[in-house]
Amino acid sequence: MIELQAAVSGALNGSLFALMALGLSLxxxxxxxxxxxxxxxILLSGYLTFELATATGLGPIATIVVTAPLMFVVGxxxxxxxxxFDVSELNSLLISYGLLIITVQVVTNIWTADFLRxxxxxxxxxxxxVGVGSLRFPVPTLLAAGFxxxxxxxxxxxxxxxxxxxxxxxxxxxxxxxxxxGIDHRLxxxxxxxxxxxxxxxxxxxxxxxxxxxxxxxxxxxxxVFAIVILGGIGNVTGTLYAGLLVxxxxxxxxxxxxxxxxxFVVFSLVVIALVFRPKGLFPQKGx
Amino acid sequence: MRRxxxxxxxxxxxxxxxxxCAGDSxxxxxxxxxxxxxxxxxxxxxxxxxxxxxxxxxxxxxxxVGGTLSLTGAFAATGAIHKxxxxxxxERVNEAGGLxxxxxQWNLLDDESDTANIAPLYEQLISQDQVDLIMGxxxxxxxxxxxPVAERYGYTLPQHTAVLAPLMTYACQFPGWSxxxxxxxxxxxxxxxxxxxxxxxxxxxxxxxxxxxxxxxISYGIADDPDDPSTLNxxxxxxxxxxxxxxxxxxxEDWGSTAAQVRDANADLVLMNGLGVExxxxxxxxQQLDYAPPLMFALFPAPGxxxxxxxxxxxxxxxxxxxxxxxxxxxxxxxxGEIVDEFAERASAAQIPYTVFETQAAASWNAWExxxxxxxxxxxxxxxxxxxxxxxxxxxxxxxxxxxxxxAVNNFWDTTEGLKQIQGAEWVMVxxxxxxxxALAGPTG
Numbered sequence: 001m002i003e004l005q006a007a008v009s010g011a012l013n014g015s016l017f018a019l020m021a022l023g024l025s026l027x028x029x030x031x032x033x034x035x036x037x038x039x040x041x042i043l044l045s046g047y048l049t050f051e052l053a054t055a056t057g058l059g060p061i062a063t064i065v066v067t068a069p070l071m072f073v074v075g076x077x078x079x080x081x082x083x084x085f086d087v088s089e090l091n092s093l094l095i096s097y098g099l100l101i102i103t104v105q106v107v108t109n110i111w112t113a114d115f116l117r118x119x120x121x122x123x124x125x126x127x128x129x130v131g132v133g134s135l136r137f138p139v140p141t142l143l144a145a146g147f148x149x150x151x152x153x154x155x156x157x158x159x160x161x162x163x164x165x166x167x168x169x170x171x172x173x174x175x176x177x178x179x180x181x182g183i184d185h186r187l188x189x190x191x192x193x194x195x196x197x198x199x200x201x202x203x204x205x206x207x208x209x210x211x212x213x214x215x216x217x218x219x220x221x222x223x224x225v226f227a228i229v230i231l232g233g234i235g236n237v238t239g240t241l242y243a244g245l246l247v248x249x250x251x252x253x254x255x256x257x258x259x260x261x262x263x264x265f266v267v268f269s270l271v272v273i274a275l276v277f278r279p280k281g282l283f284p285q286k287g288x
Numbered sequence: 289m290r291r292x293x294x295x296x297x298x299x300x301x302x303x304x305x306x307x308x309c310a311g312d313s314x315x316x317x318x319x320x321x322x323x324x325x326x327x328x329x330x331x332x333x334x335x336x337x338x339x340x341x342x343x344x345x346x347x348x349x350x351x352x353v354g355g356t357l358s359l360t361g362a363f364a365a366t367g368a369i370h371k372x373x374x375x376x377x378x379e380r381v382n383e384a385g386g387l388x389x390x391x392x393q394w395n396l397l398d399d400e401s402d403t404a405n406i407a408p409l410y411e412q413l414i415s416q417d418q419v420d421l422i423m424g425x426x427x428x429x430x431x432x433x434x435x436p437v438a439e440r441y442g443y444t445l446p447q448h449t450a451v452l453a454p455l456m457t458y459a460c461q462f463p464g465w466s467x468x469x470x471x472x473x474x475x476x477x478x479x480x481x482x483x484x485x486x487x488x489x490x491x492x493x494x495x496x497x498x499x500x501x502x503x504x505x506i507s508y509g510i511a512d513d514p515d516d517p518s519t520l521n522x523x524x525x526x527x528x529x530x531x532x533x534x535x536x537x538x539x540x541e542d543w544g545s546t547a548a549q550v551r552d553a554n555a556d557l558v559l560m561n562g563l564g565v566e567x568x569x570x571x572x573x574x575q576q577l578d579y580a581p582p583l584m585f586a587l588f589p590a591p592g593x594x595x596x597x598x599x600x601x602x603x604x605x606x607x608x609x610x611x612x613x614x615x616x617x618x619x620x621x622x623x624x625g626e627i628v629d630e631f632a633e634r635a636s637a638a639q640i641p642y643t644v645f646e647t648q649a650a651a652s653w654n655a656w657e658x659x660x661x662x663x664x665x666x667x668x669x670x671x672x673x674x675x676x677x678x679x680x681x682x683x684x685x686x687x688x689x690x691x692x693x694x695x696a697v698n699n700f701w702d703t704t705e706g707l708k709q710i711q712g713a714e715w716v717m718v719x720x721x722x723x724x725x726x727a728l729a730g731p732t733g
Contacts, residue, residue, distance in 0.1 A: 002552045005577070009544025105360065113364030114641045115565050115593045127575035127600065138544055138576035211572065212565040212593060216362045220539045252545035260536035260546060261499055 005135060006252040012141035014228070014248015016210070018241045019148040020203045020221060021228040023075075023196030026155065029235015030172035031189050032089045033082055036096040039218035039225075040103035041071050041197050045204025046213050047111055053122050053208070060123055060209050061143070067201040075197020076190045083186055100218060108215040116213040125209050140210030147202050148241055155195075155237040164188060172235060223264070227271045233281025242283050350391040351669060353378075353659070354419030356409045356430075361401025363427050365590070366648055368640050370426050370448060371396065373652035376630060387663055399425055406433035414441045420669040421659060424461070428452055428502045435461055444662060444674040446655040449648070451502035454510065459695040460675035462662070464655030465609055465647065466688075467705050469697035472509045473517035474705070475607065479585065480526035482605075482707055482719040483557070486730040490583060493523055494532040494555035496546070496562060496570070503561040503587055504535070519561065531555050540566070547573035550581070556731055561587040568593050571600050582731030591715060592642025601710050603729050608708040610650035610687045611717045613725035624686060627653070646715065650687040658683045 020042055027035045045067045052063040078099070082092055120126070128139040159165035170178040171185045179185055207213060224247065232243030250270070251263040274282060357374075358367035378394050381387055395417060399405045406425055413419045414437065422438060424431050424447030431450040435458045438445035445461040453469050468474045483490045497507035509516025523530055532553035534546060547570060550558055558581040560567050567586035574580060585605040586594065594601050610616075612628040628645040635643035658678065663669055665677030682692035682701075691701035707719035709729060716726040 002548050005548040006545035009548060009573075010542055013542050013544055108360055108364060112368065112639050112641070113360065113362075114368070115365065115568075115590050116641070117565075117568070117593050117596055119596070120598060126572050129576035129578070131578075136577045138573070141544070211569055214362075214365075214565075220541065224541075248542070251542050255536075255542055255545040256549050259534060260540055260542065263542065264537060 001134060002256055003253060006256040007249045008135055008252075009138065009141070010252020010255070011245045011249040012138060012145050013252070014244040014246070015148045015241070016141055016144035016203070016206060016244075017221070017224050017228050017248065018232075018244020019144055019151065019199065019206070021225045021232065021240050021244060022148070022151055022155065022237060023199040024225060025229045025232060025235055025240045026192060026237065027079075027196050028229065030168045030192060031079065031082075032092075032172075033079070033087070033193075034089060034093040034096065035078070035193075035196070036093065036222070037078055037099040037103070038075075038096075038196060038200055039221060040096075040100045041074060041200035042204040042207070042221070043107060043215070043218050044074075044103060045071055045201040046207040046217070047107055047116075047204075049205045050111075050116055050118060050208045050213055053118055057122065060118060060125075060205060064201055064205050067205060068198040071197035071201035071204075072194040073197070075200065076194035078197075079190050079193030083189060104215045104218065111213075111215070113215055116208070117211070118208045123209055126211070138210075140206060143209065144203075144206050147206070148244070151199055151202070152237050152241045159237065164191070168192060224267070227267055230271055231274050231282050233283055233285065236281055236283060236285050239281050239283030239285070243281070246282070348388075348390045350393045351387050351421065351663075352393045352395050352417070352419045353421045353423050354395045354397075354410075354413030354417060355423035356397045356399035356406060356413075356425045356434075358401040358426055358430070359396075359398040363401040363430075365640075367401070367426050368638065369635070369648045370652045372631065372634055372638060372640065373645075373649040374423070374656060376627070376634065377653055377656040381660060387660055388667065388669075394423070395419055399430060401427075401430075403429045403433050406430050407437050410434050410437040414443060421663065421674075423655065423659060424448060424450075431456075431461075438671075441671070443671040444659070444678070446659040446662075448651045448655045452505055453698055453700045456698045456700070459679075459699070460671065462655075462658045462678055462683075462693060462699050463701070464653075464658060465651035465705075466691070466700045466703050467607075468703040469700045470517055472506050472519075473522065474703060475506050475587070476517075476519040476522040477526070478705070478707065478719070479519075479559070479605075480523060480528065482728055483528065484526075485719075485721075485728060489730045490528065490556040492529045492531045492553075492555040493557045493559050494550050494553040494581070495519060495523075495530050495534065496550070496558065496560045497533075497535045498538055498540075498562045498566060499535050500538045500563065503563060506587060507535075507561045519559065523559075528557075538563075543569045543573035544576065546570065547577050547579065550574060551577050551579040555581065557581070557583045557585060559585045563588050564590050565593050567601075567604070568597060571597060571604075575600055580732075590642070591644070591646060595642075595710060595713070595715065602712075603732060604710045605707050605718075606709075606715070607705055608647045608715065608717060609703075609705050611646055611708050611715050611725065612644060613714070613716055615725040616717060616723070621686070627686075644715075654685045654688055657685050 024038045027033045048067050049060050049063045052058050053060045087095060125139045129136040167183045168188050171183055228243045228247055232239035247267055251267060254263045254266050357370050358364050378392055381392050386392055397409050399409055422443045422445060424445050425434055426448055428450045431447045439458045447461055448464045450456050451471055453471055497504055507519045509518035534549060567589045589606055617625050631645040631649060632643040661683045662674035662678045665681050666673035678693050684690045688704045693699040706717055706723055708715040709718045711726055718724050718726050718728040
């Protein structure tokens, strides 16, 4: 039973990482931008959630009314910058790493490096769980799973059933040919980056709900999020969710069967194996 | 395709490096050149016990104390406490006439919480800036990195918080916070002493350990020596069964799984040799499973956030060398109360969330007092002279009393560390009984 609970808790935790990975995977897959600034937007959103909730008494979930549009704009502006300066895929990694470091420092200067935590009267979710039989589903990660499913379904529908989505897929496969067919890749890229920014706002909102904020959190996220992006398949939204759940469940299970210290070894071994044998991820898309 | 594979490889390497950096808690999380944030040029003031030199003439060049603190990065929250305590101390020294009649200036650099920056910055302070004295950085790995530089140049190194006493082998390093020469023996034995007083209310223990240096040292002793004193060895010897032993990596996130393991172990005491807000995360995760352990101990927690958990953290134990509880303050010099109050006021102004002058600030104050008293004893800023003076006369510390330094035990003095417990809205010293401000509360439920 403990193994099942650990796998469930781990999978739900993994869904939070999948939510963080979603925007990164889309930008990398379709825009050829490895946008580490995505972590900066998540961090900033977490702190803005904290600030809005504590200053105005707004419920933490409701803060996405403010943070999601804001991060949409920020994400779009960053993409405009990449477009304007014709930043290559590899250079985007380095530039966005710089943006991440700058953001971490700005956050530190504004909110200090100390631990920040929403008080229980504002955040009733942190210690709550939903029980099914003897299994417990922690509310903060259950919320993450819910948002992750909604965003993945929405992204899949947009990508698969709309002109914009199909255009993005075409652009992701071959920029020149797609442009030759009249696809406005700049506009689509900016919209996609904005949507990724909005998803970062949702992921960021979940961190103060589930725990404690510190400015150096992104450096704890990067490893696991990239593992999920790579295992899920770059640009593969449903694969990202599956990979998040899988990585989380495996981590949880390994933690109780062996020790928590073994989990990173197992997860990153999986990444290495996937890179060698399944470079397009564990969940390839049809025709991909 | 080849290009994509190359990028994937680069990203994978970066991811692993980032994960490792997060794990070490020493990652450079800030921009800029290390050391450029020379934050303070405050002039140090001695404590009440570090009276100004009687030979003070009020003339001559300032005495410059060089040092680094983690003003940004992973350790910045605690670095801010040490900076404030240092600022206050330096100001008091100068208000009292300076040191050897000279003004004291603190040349403080930002090490960005990055251990790799420590040695170059101390080299810079000593060889280029030619500071007269040095003060150690914060956090055990950083102090360990500064120690060889101090030794190479013959500087005395007072340091705030190094826990790994057996590794602090430089004869002229002097700890401001001592858990004795064997913290890996002292802490579990003191814990067992306290548990013994609860008349059998605790018999089983679930041990959780952050695998970073200082916490793993307390749980498992020196690596590769299974017979070294450790929590895992001592508690069973003292009659307490360790029913779960769960090591976890630094930066660990999946507390839900671990909480399930802890719940399954159903121990009387959850003993968490962890850091920062890990205890908060575990308590949250245990609550989500509808589980609250009868008693909990957290070794080096962030005290403010744990206190902020309210009822969920009631009764949680930790270690401390000083808590400003009213019964304790009543027994101390009135100036201690003034220091505590001023610190709270200035910490609030500096936006430090937890404004209580407790272990970290007291350790900082101790380290500065050791430095000042060493200089006064030697009547010079000569490193060896200061070192010899401290070895021969010890120091009289406002927050830890009179201490002596024996190089045979790496100068780790007889500890005054005790146990504190969350009772109501504050941390209360509860053990040992002779220094307690309140009674130790046993397990609940």
